[in-house]
Structures are given as structure tokens and as C-alpha cells.
Ligand SMILES: CC(C)[C@H](C(=O)O)[C@@H](O)C(=O)O
């Protein structure tokens with residue numbers, strides 16, 4: 001069989017540093033597991049703006065559409081903030097990738113690692129053993145709705161508009177992914193919106209309810225207003241198993257959940273498209289954390305989130321569950337042994353660099 | 366001088382119970398402080414739907430427009446969920462009040478009471494002494510933007526739309542309130558939006574920056590993406606003084622901040638309009654918590670948030686700072702003495718009912 005094709009898009013800030021550790025794991029797989037990937041590399045975000053004047057070139061997009069999976073580092077940084085042309089910001093590259101690849105389902109696990117339970121600002125009892133999965137809609141809503149833009153309305157005044165829009169099929173397909181994932185986990189799904197204020201949220205609630213009745217009655221479904229969701233996550237996060245929500249609420253709630261774990265540098269994500277006739281789906285994997293410009297280039301970043309994203313890639317795109325588990329276990333063991341990058345450093349542990357964390361994980365493998 | 370006019374809208378769930386304690390404080394002021402109010406009472410939310418078929422009758426709205434300040438309990442409950450007519454939900458009554466009274470600035474303090482520092486799910490060190498103020502825009506954005514609604518798009522499919530819209534004057538007036546409040550506090554303002562994704566957020570950032578340069582250079586201004594804001598609130602809440610944000614982000618972030626304090630039952634809010642020629646502004650005061658249908662009618666609710674909302678009313682609408690402080694101090698002392706309603710109960714404290722909490726506060730006064 002032909003090798004599986006991977007596109008690496010390291011992006012900006014700490015992106016290249018953390019992605020380098022994934023390369024090392026791939027080399028190891030090649031040598032030790034006889035699993036070989038064809039890896040190509042491209043630019044996205046600020047790096048692409050600097051090189052090509054656009055945050056995602058047509059050639060890179062074409063490449064992303066051609067490969068089996070994309071691994072992304074992070075995009076953005078102060079250098080490209082406040083662009084005069086709104087299409088020329090690093091984030092536009094990432095958003096175009098999500099949209100053009102049809103990656104409508106964003107899976108964001110919020111997991112507390114035993115070794116890191118004290119890294120959270122939340123009390124250990126509240127988060128110990130936490131394992132929730134947020135499924136965020138990723139190609140719709142206010143991120144992509146039209147009309148949008150800023151217009152002059154006279155008198156030197158302006159008006160900024162964005163449109164929150166969801167159709168029934170958009171809601172159903174992401175809800176289906178969430179129901180299916182819930183079935184493989186704790187069998188509980190909580191859907192979050194503001195149906196009490198927004199009609200798009202009311203439609204969301206109605207369609208999730210309908211799909212539940214039609215196909216997923218065995219899954220326990222609840223609904224929550226997103227503001228209450230933000231509170232319940234803090235009050236008692238373990239009440240949740242899988243959460244499904246829209247693009248904007250998902251952005252905020254998944255970041256809240258991620259920070260609650262105290263281990264933002266440990267959290268991976270997968271963005272998946274619809275399966276084709278052969279059951280293959282477009283996919284992009286990236287850490288939940290951002291480009292962290294303040295520590296970029298200093299070998300300080302935590303590579304674990306990106307390595308765990310690669311483990312998700314092995315599992316969801318290539319069905320290599322065993323190899324995914326090897327990586328996950330190696331990371332757990334290294335943490336158990338006391339190795340810590342600065343972001344998760346704690347008294348009595350051994351502070352290490354990005355590279356040394358990578359070394360340790362490879363040694364463990 | 367004529368008496369000050371207050372309209373009481375107890376609303377649904379625990380609303381009437383907690384508002385009853387405000388009545389008792391007003392009686393006390395009448396007797397002991399010789400400050401007399403003309404208090405009228407009306408229906409809002411589910412209670413108004415049951416009585417008049419609408420969540421806010423024209424007569425009640427007219428009354429709200431005529432008085433000096435409105436005190437509101439809470440609206441909503443399962444009884445009125447999933448209405449067939451979207452204008453017939455309890456929340457529509459509250460939203461109409463906000464819009465018709467022009468209450469564009471919603472002040473939501475997130476304060477940790479010393480006596481309650483252990484009630485939070487966050488570590489005591491992280492939140493001890495926390496005192497931040499979230500200024501939420503309340504009459505614009507996706508809550509009120511047009512077009513909105515659900516339409517059939519054929520094939521049995523539907524489309525739900527809401528519109529996020531802000532104009533320059535809407536942004537400036539709420540930012541001005543926030544800058545002015547920051548000046549009276551820690552002199553720091555953080556503005557939150559998603560300028561990296563939404564043009565309405567970009568306009569927000571540009572206008573806040575402009576106003577800062579024009580009139581508030583003495584205030585330290587920063588900007589944060591709202592998802593990062595949700596994280597930073599958890600990571601290090603004390604980095605903030607005043608936060609200004611839009612209606613929807615404000616809804617979620619202020620609830621997150623409120624829950625972080627661990628004392629949701631303690632948090633008041635004020636919603637203010639623009640000052641008229643005499644410096645008077647329309648105003649509505651309500652607790653941050655909701656109608657809590659699960660404990661309604663059982664004399665279990667914490668009346669403190671509503672009493673502190675009344676203290677805000679005395680301060681902002683009637684310039685009675687000294688009386689506001691009396692109430693605030695009475696509540697602090699009662700907490701210091703160990704009295705706790707169920708929501709803030711802790712080992713070694715004395716559990717009490719709504720009424721007994723009211724008794725104790727009155728005794729303290
Ligand atoms: C970088 C930004 C465009 C992006 C988003 O808002 O979706 C990020 O915050 C995320 O959550 O992946």
C-alpha cells in the first residue's frame with residue numbers, strides 16, 4: 001500500500017518547535033514500528049503572510065486537500081495584529097483550512113492528568129480524574145455567516161456586522177458526531193446554546209432533540225444555556241461527558257474547560273470532516289494552545305499537546321489505535337517520572353526544555 | 366421633595382421570596398432612616414405570561430418608564446420553556462425592559478467575600494480578595510440584531526439566523542461608562558471581543574482604542590480575545606480590574622466570573638441608561654442568579670444578591686451611599702457571624718432560611 005500522506009503546517013510562534021518533536025516520533029515509528037508516512041511541509045498564518053502575502057496560499061490549500069491528514073502547530077502573533085486588510089491576518093489561514101476542508105466537527109478533550117492535578121487553579125477534588133469531550137461546530141455560525149463587515153453609516157459613524165447562521169443539516173451532522181462519540185464513552189450528551197435569546201439557538205435545540213428521538217434514544221441528552229454551561233463547568237465539571245455546541249460558544253467554553261484542567265500545554269484537538277464513500281474523512285490535528293509569542297524560539301514550549309494531537313491523528317485518521325496508545329502512555333510515564341516543561345512546572349519536579357521533553361518521550365517509546 | 370418611585374418586579378421562581386426581604390429593608394429605612402419610597406409592584410416573565418399572556422404588559426412597561434428605578438427578582442422556569450411563540454417566553458419580558466428603558470450598561474461585580482473564600486471551586490489563594498467589575502453591553506449585539514428568526518429553506522430543512530451588530534455610538538457609550546468606573550477603582554480596563562474572527566469585534570476594538578486616546582489616556586487599557594479572557598479569568602482573575610465586553614460575551618464571561626467567586630447567591634447587578642439633562646438615568650437592579658425553579662417557594666434562596674442589588678440602587682440611582690454601605694456591612698457581619706443559606710453552607714456554619722437570613726440582616730441594621 002502507498003504511504004499515508006501527512007501535511008505539516010507548523011505556523012507561527014512556538015508552532016515550529018513543538019512540531020519538530022512530532023517529526024522525531026515519526027522517525028521512530030518509521031524505524032521501530034515500520035509505519036512510514038510521506039510528510040510534506042507548508043506555511044500557514046503569519047509565516048505564510050511573510051512569505052507569500054497571504055495566510056494560506058492556493059498551493060498549500062491544494063496540498064491540504066490532497067493529503068490524508070494535516071498536522072498544524074499554531075497561528076498568530078503581535079507582528080500581524082491590526083492588519084489593514086482583514087483577509088490578511090494569520091487566523092484567516094486557519095479558518096480557510098477549516099472551511100475548505102469541511103472540518104465541521106472539532107473534538108476538544110479536557111482531561112486532567114493525574115500527575116498534573118495540582119497545576120489547576122481549581123481544587124484537586126473538583127477536577128481529579130476529569131475527562132470530558134467538547135465537540136465544537138467548526139465551519140458555521142458567526143465565524144462564517146454573511147453578511148459581515150464594517151460599513152460607514154454617515155456622521156463619521158460606522159457599523160460592524162456578523163451573522164450567526166445555522167441550517168438543519170449543519171446542526172444534525174455535528175450532533176451526530178457528538179452522539180456517536182458519547183456512545184463510545186459515558187453515553188451522556190449535553191447540548192449548549194442560548195435558545196432563550198437566539199432563534200439560531202432554538203433551532204439548534206430543536207434539531208438536537210429531534211435527532212436524539214430519531215436515532216439516539218439510548219444516549220442521555222440534556223440541554224443547557226451556554227451561560228449556565230460556563231458556570232456548571234466550574235461548579236461541577238464531572239457532571240459532563242460529551243458537550244456539543246456551536247462555533248463561537250465552543251471557542252469560549254472549550255478554552256474555559258481547557259484552562260480548568262491546568263494543563264493547557266497538554267491538550268490536543270482533532271477537526272474532522274464528513275466520511276467519504278470509503279469511510280475516509282478530511283482531518284486536521286492541532287494543540288488547543290496558541291502560538292505563545294512570548295516564549296517562541298526559546299525551546300521552552302510544551303510539546304505534549306502537539307504529540308497528543310498526533311496520537312489523535314493516528315487513531316482517527318489511520319486507525320492506529322495501538323500506536324496512539326504507545327505515545328499517550330509514553331507521555332504519561334514521562335510526567336509520572338517528574339519531567340515538566342515550564343508551563344506545568346511544580347515544586348519537586350524537574351524543569352526541562354521542549355527538546356529534553358521530546359528526548360524523554362522518545363526514550364520512553 | 367416627592368418620594369422616590371420604585372417599581373418591584375419579583376418575576377418567577379425564587380424572585381418573589383428574595384424580593385420580600387428588600388421590602389423589609391425598605392420598611393426599616395422608612396422607620397429608622399426617614400427615607401421613604403413609593404413602591405409599586407408588577408408582573409414580568411412567566412408570571413406575566415400566566416396573568417396577561419405576555420411576558421411584559423404595556424401597563425407594566427409604562428410604569429417602568431415612569432419610576433426612578435426598577436428592582437427585579439428573576440425570570441424563567443421549565444413551565445414556560447419551549448414556547449410555540451418565541452415572543453411568549455419569560456426572557457422576552459426582561460429583554461424588552463432592557464431595550465425600552467435603554468439600559469445599555471450592565472454592571473456585574475465579581476467579588477469574593479472573605480467569609481466565603483472557601484465556597485469557590487477555585488483555590489483560596491487564587492480568589493481571596495477578588496474584586497473585579499464586568500461592564501456588559503446590554504441593549505445591542507446578537508440579542509437584538511435584525512434580521513433574525515427561523516425560516517424554511519425547502520426539503521424539510523430550516524435555517525436559524527441572528528445578527529451581531531454594533532455601531533460606533535453604541536460601543537463608545539458603554540466603553541465610556543467602563544472607563545469612568547475604572548477611574549474610580551484600579552484604573553485598569555480590559556476590553557474583550559473576537560476581533561480576530563468578527564468584524565464587529567474589530568470595530569469594537571478600534572473604537573475602544575480611539576476613545577481611550579481621546580479621553581482616557583490616564584486609564585491603563587488592554588485588549589483580549591474573549592476565549593483567552595475566559596482562560597485568563599480562571600488562570601489569574603486578580604489581573605483584572607474592570608472588563609468591558611459585548612452583550613453575548615458579557616453574558617457568558619460574567620457568569621463564569623460569578624461562579625468563580627463561589628457566591629453566586631451574593632452577586633448583585635445594575636443596568637443603567639444614559640443620564641438625562643438632570644443627570645438622572647433609567648436603571649434596573651437585579652441579582653446575577655436566576656429563578657432557581659428547583660428551590661422556589663421553599664424559603665431556601667439566598668436573599669443577599671437581591672439586597673446587595675438594592676444597595677446598588679441606593680448608590681447609583683439615589684446617591685444614598687451611606688445607606689448602601691449600611692446594608693453591605695450588615696450582610697458582611699451576618700456572614701461573619703456564621704449565618705449561611707444552603708447555597709453557601711459550609712462545615713461549622715449555621716444553615717438558615719431566606720426569612721431567617723433576612724431577620725439577621727435586619728437585626729444587624
Ligand atoms: C485562532 C482563532 C481563529 C481560533 C478560533 O477562534 O477558532 C482559536 O481561538 C481556536 O479556538 O482554534
Ligand SMILES: CC(C)[C@H](C(=O)O)[C@@H](O)C(=O)O
Pocket residue numbers: 196197227441456459460616
Ligand atoms: C435570562 C436571560 C435572557 C439573561 C441574558 O441572557 O441576558 C440572563 O442570562 C442574564 O445574564 O441576565
